[in-house]
Amino acid sequence: MRSYWRNFIGGEWVDAADGRRIPILDPATGEIISEVARGGSADVDRAVAAARRTFESRVLLEMTPAARGELMFEIARQLDGFADEIAEVEVRDNGKTRPNGYKEVTLTQRYLRYYGGMADKLEGRQIPLGDGIIDYTVHMPFGVSAQIVPWNGPLPVGARSIACALITGNTVVLKSPEDSPLSLFLFAEACERAGVPKGALNIVCGYGAETGAALVSHRDIDHIVFTGSVETGKSVLRAAAERVIPCVMELGGKSAGIVYADADLDRTAKNAARGIFFHSGQICSAASRLIVHRSVHDELVEKLKAEASIRTVGPGVEGCDMGPVISEKQLSRIEGLCRAGIEEGAKLVSGGSRLEQPGYFMPPTIFSGVTPKMRIANEEFFGPVLVVIPFDTPEEAVRLANGTDYGLAAGVFTRDLRLAHWTADRLIAGQVYVNDWWVGGVETPFGGTKRSGYGREKGQEALLGYVQTKNVGIRL
Numbered sequence: 001m002r003s004y005w006r007n008f009i010g011g012e013w014v015d016a017a018d019g020r021r022i023p024i025l026d027p028a029t030g031e032i033i034s035e036v037a038r039g040g041s042a043d044v045d046r047a048v049a050a051a052r053r054t055f056e057s058r059v060l061l062e063m064t065p066a067a068r069g070e071l072m073f074e075i076a077r078q079l080d081g082f083a084d085e086i087a088e089v090e091v092r093d094n095g096k097t098r099p100n101g102y103k104e105v106t107l108t109q110r111y112l113r114y115y116g117g118m119a120d121k122l123e124g125r126q127i128p129l130g131d132g133i134i135d136y137t138v139h140m141p142f143g144v145s146a147q148i149v150p151w152n153g154p155l156p157v158g159a160r161s162i163a164c165a166l167i168t169g170n171t172v173v174l175k176s177p178e179d180s181p182l183s184l185f186l187f188a189e190a191c192e193r194a195g196v197p198k199g200a201l202n203i204v205c206g207y208g209a210e211t212g213a214a215l216v217s218h219r220d221i222d223h224i225v226f227t228g229s230v231e232t233g234k235s236v237l238r239a240a241a242e243r244v245i246p247c248v249m250e251l252g253g254k255s256a257g258i259v260y261a262d263a264d265l266d267r268t269a270k271n272a273a274r275g276i277f278f279h280s281g282q283i284c285s286a287a288s289r290l291i292v293h294r295s296v297h298d299e300l301v302e303k304l305k306a307e308a309s310i311r312t313v314g315p316g317v318e319g320c321d322m323g324p325v326i327s328e329k330q331l332s333r334i335e336g337l338c339r340a341g342i343e344e345g346a347k348l349v350s351g352g353s354r355l356e357q358p359g360y361f362m363p364p365t366i367f368s369g370v371t372p373k374m375r376i377a378n379e380e381f382f383g384p385v386l387v388v389i390p391f392d393t394p395e396e397a398v399r400l401a402n403g404t405d406y407g408l409a410a411g412v413f414t415r416d417l418r419l420a421h422w423t424a425d426r427l428i429a430g431q432v433y434v435n436d437w438w439v440g441g442v443e444t445p446f447g448g449t450k451r452s453g454y455g456r457e458k459g460q461e462a463l464l465g466y467v468q469t470k471n472v473g474i475r476l
């Protein structure tokens with residue numbers, strides 16, 4: 001593990017302008033493992049200026065779209081050489097298990113190759129206006145894209161936005177998350193080796209209220225991509241409104257799976273457990289609520305309890321199934337919300353409080369007997385906590401599933417295809433999974449409805465969030 005990491009600005013690796021640093025903790029031990037340069041507003045100014053210069057030099061736009069695509073393929077190739085180090089830092093600064101650390105690399109490479117392949121396929125339209133006129137549309141980049149990513153999956157979440165921005169000719173200033181910034185620095189090294197033009201990608205690490213706020217309110221950015229919580233998202237939108245710039249907002253979730261009485265309960269229990277316990281529940285689209293037909297409620301809860309009991313919890317370096325949550329602050333929040341659930345009368349089936357050992361470990365936790373008004377039925381834990389709510393009719397199930405402020409993902413478990421369609425049609429969510437959690441991937445558009453945000457990442461549709469349409473009309 002390197003002891004110190006610098007920010008990447010204008011193609012140079014630089015200390016913070018005022019020399020400050022941020023300590024990076026291993027969430028499995030609570031100990032400091034490294035330091036990063038703490039970017040402040042002077043560093044944000046410098047990064048935005050570098051991105052602006054590179055954008056205005058038109059170096060990306062003078063490349064053919066196919067050449068910009070090739071650049072993405074080359075970054076993906078270069079990442080092969082960083083895979084071991086990335087997996088290591090994902091275990092150490094993020095609390096991922098080692099297999100998941102490696103998966104972050106292959107997922108990032110998938111994004112780069114997918115969007116690299118799209119670079120020369122974003123076509124405009126020709127609009128018929130009659131004799132003597134030629135009219136066509138082109139997709140223009142916005143300019144400098146400011147991007148803010150959260151700590152749970154910085155590498156693939158960051159890389160997919162960077163790839164979309166670069167292949168469409170934008171330049172990027174990304175603020176990496178203060179808790180787990182390291183993998184994105186290795187990504188920047190891969191970009192450097194791949195020959196990404198200096199200043200096209202700039203990465204500044206820093207705290208949200210200081211560095212993040214300085215970036216999103218900067219007078220010289222043209223576009224914002226924000227992934228994080230609803231509360232922070234609102235302040236980002238206020239800053240964007242001041243300058244009337246477009247945003248892609250990927251916010252939180254409280255995603256519900258509806259389990260009908262005819263569902264395969266063994267498979268459903270396995271799927272739902274994976275959907276909530278993977279990466280200790282720190283996934284925005286985690287299966288955090290299960291809405292279960294009353295006739296199979298108790299049987300499914302027993303199966304879920306068994307799933308929770310077979311999972312080992314501990315440091316990723318020890319090969320456990322579930323690692324720590326990111327920080328003491330996050331662990332205390334999760335525990336506090338669990339206490340609220342107990343006080344409000346929910347039944348604790350498993351887990352519920354931290355493991356008494358160094359680091360920030362929360363065991364797989366399940367609440368049953370949850371009612372829709374309880375805080376635990378509405379607030380996002382962003383941890384390994386599942387709430388189970390019974391229902392009697394399909395109409396009630398849909399009403400419960402749609403009954404929170406969020407609308408990111410949703411699921412349906414049934415053998416009845418007609419009922420699956422009926423339900424998917426009525427769920428207000430950006431993605432609906434039937435008979436498995438996370439059906440989809442790099443190719444499928446992903447994003448929120450309601451307070452979960454707007455705009456789409458992933459899939460072909462994401463690219464449209466990085467370009468604006470220009471219409472050219474020519475009288476011959």
Ligand code: NAD
Pocket residue numbers: 148149150151152153157175176177178206207208209211212213214216227228229230231232233235236250251252253283284285380382408447448
């Ligand atoms: P957060 O909102 O606290 O922080 C997200 C990022 O915003 C961090 O980099 C942080 O430094 C920065 N930030 C904080 N205050 C800021 C400010 N005033 N101005 C600008 N930037 C600021 O969220 P978090 O706790 O790091 O992440 C968890 C949240 O992210 C959850 O709600 C989760 O659901 C959501 N999330 C959503 C997706 C998605 O794609 N929909 C993916 C991952 C996480």
